Amino acid sequence: MTVLDVPTQGTLTSRPYQITTVRHQTHDIVTIDVAPQQYPIAFRPGQFDMVYVYGVGEAAISISSDPATPGLLSHTIRAVGWVTRALNDLQPGTRIGIRGPYGRPWPLEEAEGKDLVIVAGGIGLAPVRPAIVEALRHRERYGRVVLMTGARSPRDLVFRDDLDRWHADRGIDVHVTVDSAVRGWGGRVGVVTKLIPRVPFDPENAVVLTCGPEVMMWFSAEALLKRGVPPERIYVTLERNMKCGVGTCGHCQLGPKFLCRDGPVFSWPEVAGLLDVREL
Amino acid sequence: MSLELTEPGDEPIVLETLHGGDPVGWSWLFPPHRWAFDARCLTPVRLLQLDAAQLRALMHADPVFGLALTHRIGQLVVQRLHFTRAQLVEITHHDRA
Numbered sequence: 166m167t168v169l170d171v172p173t174q175g176t177l178t179s180r181p182y183q184i185t186t187v188r189h190q191t192h193d194i195v196t197i198d199v200a201p202q203q204y205p206i207a208f209r210p211g212q213f214d215m216v217y218v219y220g221v222g223e224a225a226i227s228i229s230s231d232p233a234t235p236g237l238l239s240h241t242i243r244a245v246g247w248v249t250r251a252l253n254d255l256q257p258g259t260r261i262g263i264r265g266p267y268g269r270p271w272p273l274e275e276a277e278g279k280d281l282v283i284v285a286g287g288i289g290l291a292p293v294r295p296a297i298v299e300a301l302r303h304r305e306r307y308g309r310v311v312l313m314t315g316a317r318s319p320r321d322l323v324f325r326d327d328l329d330r331w332h333a334d335r336g337i338d339v340h341v342t343v344d345s346a347v348r349g350w351g352g353r354v355g356v357v358t359k360l361i362p363r364v365p366f367d368p369e370n371a372v373v374l375t376c377g378p379e380v381m382m383w384f385s386a387e388a389l390l391k392r393g394v395p396p397e398r399i400y401v402t403l404e405r406n407m408k409c410g411v412g413t414c415g416h417c418q419l420g421p422k423f424l425c426r427d428g429p430v431f432s433w434p435e436v437a438g439l440l441d442v443r444e445l
Numbered sequence: 446m447s448l449e450l451t452e453p454g455d456e457p458i459v460l461e462t463l464h465g466g467d468p469v470g471w472s473w474l475f476p477p478h479r480w481a482f483d484a485r486c487l488t489p490v491r492l493l494q495l496d497a498a499q500l501r502a503l504m505h506a507d508p509v510f511g512l513a514l515t516h517r518i519g520q521l522v523v524q525r526l527h528f529t530r531a532q533l534v535e536i537t538h539h540d541r542a
Binding site for chain 2: 286315317342344345346347348349350351352353354355356358359363378380381384
């Protein structure tokens with residue numbers, strides 16, 4: 166299959182895709198697998214697409230699939246607005262439009278030779294999933310590979326099959342926690358940031374990728390800094406209000422940054438001061 | 446070990462799980478010296494038990510030790526309050542994610 170590795174930043178052309186599978190992750194989160202009607206386009210972990218539902222609108226959605234198989238893209242979506250609710254209701258066979266991939270990817274090259282640590286909350290596991298898959302494919306390039314992930318409750322955990330498989334894989338240390346549970350859960354209960362002080366990794370020789378609600382990323386960064394991770398090695402992904410995806414409309418502007426063009430992946434020093442400013 | 450809250454006729458709610466090195470609580474330090482929640486072992490646990498009355502007496506008799514221990518307990522309370530508040534935000538503002 167011919168895969169195009171072409172620069173898409175700045176382009177506004179939507180390409181037709183067809184939904185092949187719809188997988189329900191939780192009561193309000195689905196993963197749709199889509200196949201291109203034209204040539205597939207390569208992407209890098211951490212990038213996003215603008216996904217268009219004909220007659221409804223489009224939304225910025227992170228790519229959650231394996232970057233080694235661009236012919237079958239996956240997007241994981243929680244129904245929170247018009248477009249995402251429409252996406253959640255689509256059936257296999259439906260055609261949608263996709264433009265992208267856009268955005269700055271996760272810095273996996275920087276993590277080579279170091280411990281790679283991922284902290285993900287809720288659906289935040291979706292944008293880092295490609296990075297995990299890619300890292301495990303090239304496992305010899307990294308020290309420890311650690312995943313700390315949490316959700317509001319056991320029923321809100323996403324990619325449970327992956328979590329079980331990764332847990333059994335000796336190449337990655339997986340730590341799962343939930344915010345609330347009833348007896349019978351059997352696992353950890355508490356916020357994911359509570360794991361950071363105690364999970365084994367070398368803070369001075371680690372690169373950390375964090376994704377989830379902004380408050381979770383903020384607390385995670387705080388805990389990581391306290392543990393001794395250099396701030397420039399902590400990365401977050403910000404996905405506020407993206408409309409055009411190409412740095413033109415300004416909806417996602419955060420101070421001097423356009424999240425769609427300059428991000429969505431940022432190092433902590435680039436954005437920590439901006440996140441602190443209300444109404445920015 | 447899980448810290449649980451049980452309501453009659455309902456499944457116990459797990460508030461938090463505790464792991465090696467974590468203190469179970471600090472009700473022993475403050476009157477009326479009564480545990481507020483249940484603690485249940487999820488795996489075989491080795492527990493270090495101290496006589497609360499004797500420990501409080503020792504803290505009164507040795508103020509330097511008493512202040513150091515109170516300071517350490519205070520840090521643990523602040524840390525657990527911080528995590529609990531974060532839990533509360535994540536549970537109640539889930540749709541903001």
